[in-house]
Amino acid sequence: MDLCNSLERRIVLKKYSLSYKYLLGILMGTYILVLVFLNMITPIKRFSETENRDLEQRPAFSFDNLFHGRFTKEYEKYIEDQFFIRDMWIGIKTDCERILLKNESNGVFLSKNNYLIQSFLMPSDQNFKAKIDTINQIAAQAPLANKYLMMVPTTAEILKDDLPAYAPNDSESAAIKKTKELLDKSITFVDVSNTLTTKKNEYIFYRNDHHWTSKGAYYAYNELSKYMGFKAHDESYYNIKDVTDDFLGSLSSKSGYQFLKPDSIDLYIPKHEKSYSVDYLDLNKVTDSIYDMKSLQTKDKYNVFFGGNFGLIKITTHVPGGKKLLVVKDSYANSLIPFLMDHYSEIYVVDPRYYEDDLSKLVRTNNINDLLILYNVNTFYNDASY
Numbered sequence: 001m002d003l004c005n006s007l008e009r010r011i012v013l014k015k016y017s018l019s020y021k022y023l024l025g026i027l028m029g030t031y032i033l034v035l036v037f038l039n040m041i042t043p044i045k046r047f048s049e050t051e052n053r054d055l056e057q058r059p060a061f062s063f064d065n066l067f068h069g070r071f072t073k074e075y076e077k078y079i080e081d082q083f084f085i086r087d088m089w090i091g092i093k094t095d096c097e098r099i100l101l102k103n104e105s106n107g108v109f110l111s112k113n114n115y116l117i118q119s120f121l122m123p124s125d126q127n128f129k130a131k132i133d134t135i136n137q138i139a140a141q142a143p144l145a146n147k148y149l150m151m152v153p154t155t156a157e158i159l160k161d162d163l164p165a166y167a168p169n170d171s172e173s174a175a176i177k178k179t180k181e182l183l184d185k186s187i188t189f190v191d192v193s194n195t196l197t198t199k200k201n202e203y204i205f206y207r208n209d210h211h212w213t214s215k216g217a218y219y220a221y222n223e224l225s226k227y228m229g230f231k232a233h234d235e236s237y238y239n240i241k242d243v244t245d246d247f248l249g250s251l252s253s254k255s256g257y258q259f260l261k262p263d264s265i266d267l268y269i270p271k272h273e274k275s276y277s278v279d280y281l282d283l284n285k286v287t288d289s290i291y292d293m294k295s296l297q298t299k300d301k302y303n304v305f306f307g308g309n310f311g312l313i314k315i316t317t318h319v320p321g322g323k324k325l326l327v328v329k330d331s332y333a334n335s336l337i338p339f340l341m342d343h344y345s346e347i348y349v350v351d352p353r354y355y356e357d358d359l360s361k362l363v364r365t366n367n368i369n370d371l372l373i374l375y376n377v378n379t380f381y382n383d384a385s386y
Contacts (some may be wrong), residue, residue, distance in 0.1 A: 001097050001273040004290075005085060013255060019305045026041070036128075042234075050218055053054060053118045061280065062335060065215045067072070077277055083119070089176055093314070102243075104164070104167070105256055106156060106254050106255050106256065107119070108251050108254050110163055110255075111159065111162035111163055112164075113159070113162050114207060114260060114261065115162060115165075115205070115258070116124070116208055116252060116255055116257065117153055117155045117157050117172075118154075118210060118378060119163065119167050119168055119169035119173050120156040120157065120171075120381075121168070121170055121380075122170040122171075122174070122175060123381050123382065125170060128175075128182075128381065129182065131380060131381055132179060133386070136187070138328055138352075138371075139186060139187050139371065139373070140184075140362035140371060141359045141363055142326065142360070142368055142371045145363065145370055146228070146370045146371070147186055147188065147226075147370075147373070148187065148188045148189075148227060148228060148371065148372045149179075149183065149187050149188070149189050149190065149372075149374075150190040150192060150220065150372065150376055151176055151179055151189070151375060151376075151380065152212065152220065152332055152375070152376040152377065153192075153376075154377060154378045155173065155192050155205045155208065155210075156170035156172060156377050156378060157171070157193070157377070158196050158200050160179055162184060163266060175381060176191070176193060178280070183192065187373075188374070190224055190344055191223075192220045192223045194205075195222070195223045196216065196219065196220070197221055199250070201214070201217055203263070204216030204219065204300065206263040206302075207249075208247065208249045208260055208262065208263050209249020209250050209251055209252070209302060210251055210376075210378070210379070211249070211250075211267075211332060211335065211376075212252050212332060212335065212336070212376075213263075214266045214268050215266065217332075217335040217336040218235065218337065218339060219267060220336060221336055221339035224336075224372075227245045228343075228370060228372075233270075233339075237271065238269060238270055239268075239269045239271050240269075241266065241267045241269055242266050242375045243265050243266070243267055243296055244264060244265050244266070244296050244304075245262060246262045247262055247264065247265040247302070248262050248302040249263065249300070249301070250302075258361060265302070267291060267304070267338075270342070274317070274318065274342075276315060276317045276318065276341065278306075279313065279314040279315075280310055280313055281311075281312045281313065281314060282310050282311045282354070290305065290306055290315065290337070290341075291304055291306075292308075294307075295307060295308075295370070302331070302334075302335075304339075305334035305335050305337075305363045309331055309334070309351045309354065310351060311350070311351060311354035311355040311356065312348065312349070312350055312355055312362075313349040314346065314347075314348055315337075315341060315346065315348075315349070316345070316346055317341050317344060317345055317346070318345065319341075319344060319345045320345070321342070321345060322345050323345055323369050324341075324344060324346045324347075324348070324369050324370070325340065325344040325346070325347045325368070325369065325371075325372060325373045326347070326348045326362070326363060326366075326368045327347065327349045327350065327373075328338075328348070328351075328352060328359075328372070328374075329349065329351060329375065330372070330374070330376060330379050330380065330386065332374060332375065333372075333374040336374065337349060344370075345380060346366070348368070349364060350385065353385050355375065
């Protein structure tokens, strides 16, 4: 009797197990079909504001691409970029990692003070030398001008004590020292490291973006004035205007971290404003403001400064004296240039990533007096576009 009961229980359990497996298979199949259907009806996006980059588009089919494996690789990238509510899944992933006390995502570290920091990796000696050669070549195209280089340390150096202990982070200070040693003697090195270090407890860097804030740029402007021979204005000279408190920048996009406190962006506007013109020579467009307020409605709100990066911009300020400045730069300069406008009659702004003309001709034609080369350490030494 017990043997019969035992056999009956085993039969029932086996049937239950099979039913459970069938049900699980049906649910999984339904889930996959629903995802496939949702992916099919979801409109294809061309740009991700969250990640601030172009997204992969559906690849064109050809038997040649299929045979050589290119089509499947491109299609995988396309599916990854166009996956249904992709941004939400990325956020869930990073949030789960935070719960598990993992403070790194895609090379970006969440520091103990909730700053997102991208650590610095020193390039090889050969690549480092090539970068310095680029600086020296730029300076050589302005032989008669006073030449200055400002290499700005980032949060990876100024806030390095806030990084997790395991974070790989080479010394930007060592890179700056090495830069000074290899720099052509005709170039004056403007060192703002100590200035920024003494102000590190102030809001001089954005928490979610790799740039410095207007306050950080203001402190650097004060230090720059000691080298370039003009008198910097006190902060009281400006109305400091908070134009947004909803800025989630490049490091937020790169890491995927969500539920972080957004940054604010301040503009230092002279209390006694003067007229000037901004000529975007690449676009054949002239405006009367260096600020693009429409950018505050987009993901990359740092573009409020000039609307972004362009090959060549000419600023005419009508400041007496006729002194002319050329700035060769990355985007760190965009928030510092406004402070320089009271000290030069004309300012030419060149971003080498987009400028294809002869720089020496620009210098000669416009009788440039001062040349300022301005980059942040991390971008200059680790971004292949410079």
